[in-house]
Amino acid sequence: MQRNLLGRIRKGQPFSWGELLLLTWQLSVPAIMAKITTVMMQYIDASMVGMIGSAAAAAIGLVNSTTWLIGGVCFAMSMGYTIQLAHAIGAGEDVKARSLVRHGLWAVFAFSLAMGAGSALFSDDLPYFLGGTAEIAGDAATYLCIYALGLPFLAVNFAAGSMLQASGNMKVPSLLSVLMCLLDVLFNALLIFPCRTVEIEGWALWIPGGDMGVAGVALGSVLAEICCMAAMLYVLLKKSRQLHYRQEELLSWTSELREAVILGIPMVLEQVVMGGAYVAFTRIVSPLGTVALAANSFAITAESLCYMPGIGVSTAAQTLVGQSVGAKRSQLAQRFGYASAGLGMVVMLIMGIIMYACAPLMMAMLSADAAVIAAGTEILRIEAWAEPLFAAGIIVTSIFRGAGETRMPTILNLVAMWGIRIPLAIYLAVDYGLPGVWTAMCVELCARGLLSLGVLFYRGESLYQKKA
Structure with a gap:
């Protein structure tokens, strides 16, 4: 049913609103389940860190914003190819699609290798720049260095998964994401703690x-990323009906790279804007103490x-809009946009209540x-009010x-993060501490959603005619 509905985009066949919502939901569900499972595994991961102590949690929380920044820049590079891929699939240009896959994977690997090596060089000094104390700086530097050296595997895994999703295959990336989380928990259990x-x-288990x-x-x-990357590449290059590796003449890699850079530079700037704001946000929280830093993390x-459900819906939205634009069906792309935005806001309203x-x-x-529990509970309840509009953003x-x-997303995020969240967080942190900082976040997320x-609505159908 799902494949039949996707095929109708390329064939120019009509969709009712019910079919729009059904296809959006069908593509969203695997991504939503994978994202929720991922977070649940992160819960287990975080609880393992909590067993080491609050200082360990604070060390990882200190550099989390930095890992998001460098990871996000690499992800932006891969998205430059993924957007082109969705358009090529929608237009029925299968040779171009396979060319984008192979050239894109190599480009992402080379870029992330350079990015990771550069980040590792600065890993010793960064925790102190972020306001960390000597108590946690050593662990924070070690965590950041290992993450940076593993960045090429993370980036290629993300790129391969995004390419499969752009083709409409949501199930395999979702299942492999779940597997990756399970492996992460297993490896952590074996590596974090001593033999026991x-x-x-009544049975003694060593x-x-x-x-x-x-x-x-x-x-x-x-290690979990490496295992998942190998499986993702196998499915993409061996099993995918449209995208698998074939002996054929590919298109010029320079034109693909040029377009990827044109698409990717605004997203890189967006990641710098967002990542820089997260780093600034961490610096605002750091002086509030170890408990506040751990509760924040x-x-x-x-x-x-x-x-995560909102991100799952957004993944489906990008695929459906991208293929519709590639098929030169601007009205259908607009309708998919409205359907996915409404669906995501409803889902995250429910999640906010929960x-x-x-x-x-x-x-x-x-x-x-x-x-930590008391502080975290208070700020989570502040943030719950923003969830529907967070979904919109x-x-x-x-x-x-x-x-x-x-x-446009770069402009919106720049205005919201640096024009609202950071100044307001600095102001409210003085008198209200961590709750004040999270109130600033809540206000910013609501403003960003309304602006988005x-x-x-202002751009209307013209937004989807850019590539037509």
Whole structure:
């Protein structure tokens, strides 16, 4: 059913609103389930870190914003190829699509290798720049260095998964994401803790361990990424009906790279804007103390459970809009945009209600420290009010990208993050501490969602005619 509906985009056949919503939901569900599973595994991951102590959690939380930044820049590079790929598939240009896959994977690998090596060189000094103390700086530097060296595997895995999703294959990337999370937990269990004996119903079970602490967290993630990357590449280059490797003459890699750069530069700037704001946000939280830093880190992990469904819908939106634009069906692309935005906001409204009600339980799953649980519960309940409009911001960004418009999200994020969130967080942190900082985040997310919806409706069908 799903493949038949997708095929109708290329064939120029009509869609009812019910069919639009059905196809959007069908493509969203695997991505949503994978994202939720991913976050649940991150919960387990974070709880393992919590067993080491709040200092370890604070060390990882200190550099999380930096890992998002360097990872996001590499992801932007791959999206320059993925957008072209969706358009090529929608237009029925299968040779061009396969050319984009092969050239794109090599380009992403080379770029992320250089990015990771450069980041590793600065890993020792960055924790102090971010405001970290000597107590946590060493672990933070180790975590960042291992992440940076593993960045090429992370970036290629993301690129291969995005390419499969652009072709309409949501199930395989979703299943492999779940597998990656399970492997991450397994590797972490073996690498973080020392060798130990556990009694289960009278049986003594010896479990090996590397006793690597925070370094084990980072290394476990990298090993899981490598395993998932190998499987993702196998499916993409061997099993995909449209995109698998063939002995054929490819198109010019220079024209593809040029277009990827044109599309990717605004997204790189967006990641710099967003990542830089996250780094600034961390610097605002750091002086508030170890408890505030740990609560902030755990609350970000907890909140991600709520916005992952929005990201799942946004993945489907980008694929459907991109293929519709490639097929030169601007009205259909516009209708897919509206359907996905509405669907995502409803889903995240429900998730926001759940987050508000279950905030204490969510934090208790991540930390045993009563002070961290109390602080995290308070800020999660502040953030819950922003979830529907947060969804609008996430999904509209993907709609723009699917249409080949990568500049507008950068402008919107620049205005929202640096014009609203950071100044307001600095102001509110003085008198209200961590709750004030998260209130600033809530206000910014609502403003960004409203701005995004306003621009989407203002641009109308012309947004989707850019590539026509």
